[in-house]
Amino acid sequence: MTAAVVARSGRSGLDPRTSVLLTVVTAAVVLGPGGMRFVPVAYALGLGLAFYDRARRRALALVVFVTAAWLLGWWVPARWPGAFTATLGLTGFYLLRYGAAAGIVAHLVVTTSPTGLAAAFNAWRVPRVVSVTLAVMLRFFATVAAEFSAVRDAMRLRGLTGVRGIVRHPVLTLERFTVPLIATSLRSSEDLAASATLRGMGSRRRATSLHPVRFGGADLVAVVAVAALTIVALALPPVLA
Structure with missing residues (x-):
């Protein structure tokens, strides 16, 4: 594990x-x-x-x-x-x-995990505007890292990675790396915002944790x-x- x-898992x-x-x-x-x-x-x-x-x-x-x-x-x-x-x-x-x-x-x-970080901040009585923002940022970084690996694998299949690929197609390499990464990051940020809303992170009531x-x-x-x-x-x- x-x-x-x-x-x-909280164990x-x-x-x-x-x-x-x-x-x-x-x-x-x-x-x-x-x-x-x-x-x-x-x-x-x-x-x-x-x-x-x-x-x-x-x-x-x-x-x-x-x-x-x-x-x-x-x-x-x-x-x-x-x-x-x-x-x-x-x-x-x-x-x-x-x-x-x-x-x-x-x-x-x-x-x-974001929920663990939010629970820690709740135990410290940190304002929710701070705890929710940091929890979503933590999940966003992990999502961007996963998307970075996916984009890199796709570029490797097209022969656009490595020193030879960058030297032969510098502009194309930059374009096919940054554009998908930005698009997936924006989509992931929208999904994370919707997930935070469904979890009740915008509520005024203090949330409880499954694993205190x-x-x-x-x-x-x-x-x-x-x-x-x-x-x-x-x-x-x-x-x-």
């Missing part, structure tokens, strides 16, 4: 409120002043969440990304000093920070792990400087 199905996984807090706090700390000290902590947390979700591809992508960003930001400028490599180093510097936050965001998007959100042992382990990693990051000298 995949992590997304488990999260939607296990982190509480949506824990996932939201981890996402917000990690992004604020890593992208803020002095955030490079906590970048290894964020990547360790992202890898831990990926293994917890049994998402091996996400864990591998994080490892590959952090390795490439480190090479681009530190190893290449140190090996070949110059203006161009300094620009590459600055690019790798920011990619490393944004990638650390993206690893936690990926966990939130994959494991949290509650904190569990996994949330306690996540909080303790984050606290321990933060203490280690503060006690040891910065790894990335």
Whole structure:
């Protein structure tokens, strides 16, 4: 059973409120002043969440990304000093920070359903105009990702993908990629709006959840792990400087 199905079934996984807090706090700390000290902590947390979700591809992508960003930001400028490599180093510097936050965001998007996110916001007494908007956005991103894969597969059948296809037909490739994606995105947004209306998300009465959100042992382990990693990051000298 995949992590997304488990999260939607409500039988296990982190509480949506824990996932939201981890996402917000990690992004604020890593992208803020002095955030490079906590970048290894964020990547360790992202890898831990990926293994917890049994998402091996996400864990591998994080490892590959952090390795490439480190090479681009530190190893290449140190090996070949110059203006161009300094620009590459600055690019790798920011990619490393944004990638650390993206690893936690990926966990939130994959494991949290729109209904779970809405239930979490209802438990926090968040205004419905905010909770409904974010819940629909979460579903919209997943729908766009699925449509992106479908359009890419259709273009592959027509030989318009890859470096050769883009070089031979650049305008045609752009047209046949963007037009279907925009059309399907608009249609999906209308369907999501109708679905939200049928679910009563525009009602003034507070909605109930089939699987009420509650904190569990996994949330306690996540909080303790984050606290321990933060203490280690503060006690040891910065790894990335």
